[in-house]
Structures are given as structure tokens and as C-alpha cells.
Amino acid sequence: MTSVWENLTVDARDPARLARWWAEALGYQITTERPDEVEIRQSADRLPGLVFVPVSANKERKNRLHLDLRPADQEAEVERLVDMGARHVDVGQRDVEWTVLADPEGNEFCVLRPKRG
Template identity: 75%
Template sequence: MTSVWENLTIDAHDPSRLAAWWAEALGYQVISEKPDEVEIRRASGELPGIVFVPVTAPKGGKNRLHIDLRPADQEAEVERLVDMGARPVDIDQGDVRWTVLADPEGNEFCVLREREE
């Protein structure tokens, strides 16, 4: 027997704000908003979702798990995400073919190059 991937959970100081940011970034929608969690998905019945839960503790260090995005145009997508409030970050990645950004609460994610044929 195997498990079904239900959600990725992200700690947030402001779950509603961060969920709205990621929903816009990914073209997802907020499907549930409660005081203790906000969930976004591509569509209501489609898994996996991303759940944002409130925390008071500050983020410490580099994320050990992160999201990789693969857009059709890396440069344009990085520009769009930065315009939305993401910021470039250096996590000692060196000279790589992807761009590392952080969301408005400092969670790192990667924007990959277009997939080569």
C-alpha cells in the first residue's frame, strides 16, 4: 500500500497573505480559509494542495524542502515573481542554471530554466 500526497504545509506569520501570494504565483485558488490554516489548490478537487499554517517563531536557516518552478520563460517568470514581492537570495548555490528566490516571508524556491527537448 502507498500513500497519496495530500498537501505541502508551509509555516507562515500571515497565512492568508502568503497563501494569496502563492495562489497568484502558481495560478491556484484559495479553496479553504480558516483561522488555523489556508489551503490553495490548482482546482478544488485536485491534489496536492499547499496549506499555510500560522506560526510565531522566525524562520531559521535555509529551507530543507522547497518548491521548484519550471516556467516556459525563466527570465520573464523571475521578473514577474520579483514584481510580485519575491526577492533573489544566495544560499551558496554557486553558478547554477536556476534562480533562487524567496517568497515574501523568506521561503526559498527555485525557478528552473525551460526544459530542453
Template identity: 70%
Template sequence: MPSRWEQVVVDAEDPARLARWWAEALGYVIVNEEPGEVEIRRTPDELPGLLFTPVTGTKRGKNRLHIDLRPDDQGDEVERLVGMGARPVDIGQRDVGWVVLADPEGNEFCVLGSKPAQ
């Protein structure tokens, strides 16, 4: 039997602050908060979640794993996320159909364009 995907662990200088930022960005809820770690999910019973844990020191270099978001309207979503504290970043993506942003601690993520109608 294959394994079940439980969560993605995100190292954070301030796990509670970053978890709250991502919960607002994704419309998720906090399902567990303990000293040093916070987990968010779409709903309390829905996996996978994002688990934010403490790390010392600042992030260095490009993430090797990142989240892609697919909103209904890319421009509106980029504007909303930047208004929440995300910032545009250049990781060498050149002329592409997505926008690369970084969360308040510098973790890159992509905001994709609308999914084409099928």
C-alpha cells in the same frame, strides 16, 4: 497500498497573506480558508495542495524542503515573481542554471530554466 500525497504544509507568520501570494504565483485557487489556515490547489479537486498554517517567530536558516518552478521563460517568470514581492537569495548555489528566490516570508524556491525539447 501506498499513501496518497495530500498537501505540503507551509509554516507562515501570516498564513492568509502568504497563501494568496503563492496562489497568484502558481495560478492556484483557495479551496479552504479558516481562522489560522488556508489551503490552495491548482483546482478544487486536484491534489496535492499547499496548506498555510500559523507559526510564531521568523524563519531561521535555509529551508530543508523547497518548491522548484519550471516556467516557459525563466527570465520573464523571475521578473514577474520579483515584481510580486519575491527577492533573489544566495544559498551558496554558485553558477547554476536556476534562480533562487525567497517568497515574502523568506521561504526559498527555485525557478528552473526551460525544459529542453525531447
């Protein structure tokens, strides 16, 4: 027996705002919106989703789990995400081929280069 990956849960000070930001970033849609959780997915019947839940504390450390995004054009995507409110962050990555950004609540994620051949 195996499990099915249903969701990745994200703690958020403002779940609705952060869910909307990620929905725009990923081209997802909001599938559930309640005071205790907001879920986004590519489509209502497609897994996995991202679920944003309220917390009272601010993020204090580097994430132990993060998303990697692989756009067709890394530079253009980084610019788009920064224009949406992401910011460049240094998590000790040094000289690498990906760009580390943080969403509006400080959650790190990586924007990778397109896959080669």
C-alpha cells in the same frame, strides 16, 4: 498499500497573505480559509495542495524542502515573481542554471530553465 500526497504544509507568520501570494504565483485558488489554515490548489478537486498554517516565530534558516518552478520563460517569470514581492537569495548555489528566490516570508524556491527538447 501506498499513500497519496495530499498537501505540503508551510509555516507562516501571516498564512492568508502568504497563501494569496503563492496562489497568484502558481495560478492556484484558495480552497479553504480558516484562522488555523489556508489551503490553495490548482482546483478544489486536484491534489496536492499547499496549506499555510500560523506560527509565531520568523523563519531562521534555509529551508530543507523547497519548490522548483519550471516556467516557459525563466527570465520573465523571475521578473514577475520579483515584481510580486519575491527576492533573490544566495543559499550557496554558486553558478547554476536556476534562480533562487524567496517568497515574502523568506521561504526559498527555485525557478528553473524550460526543459530542453
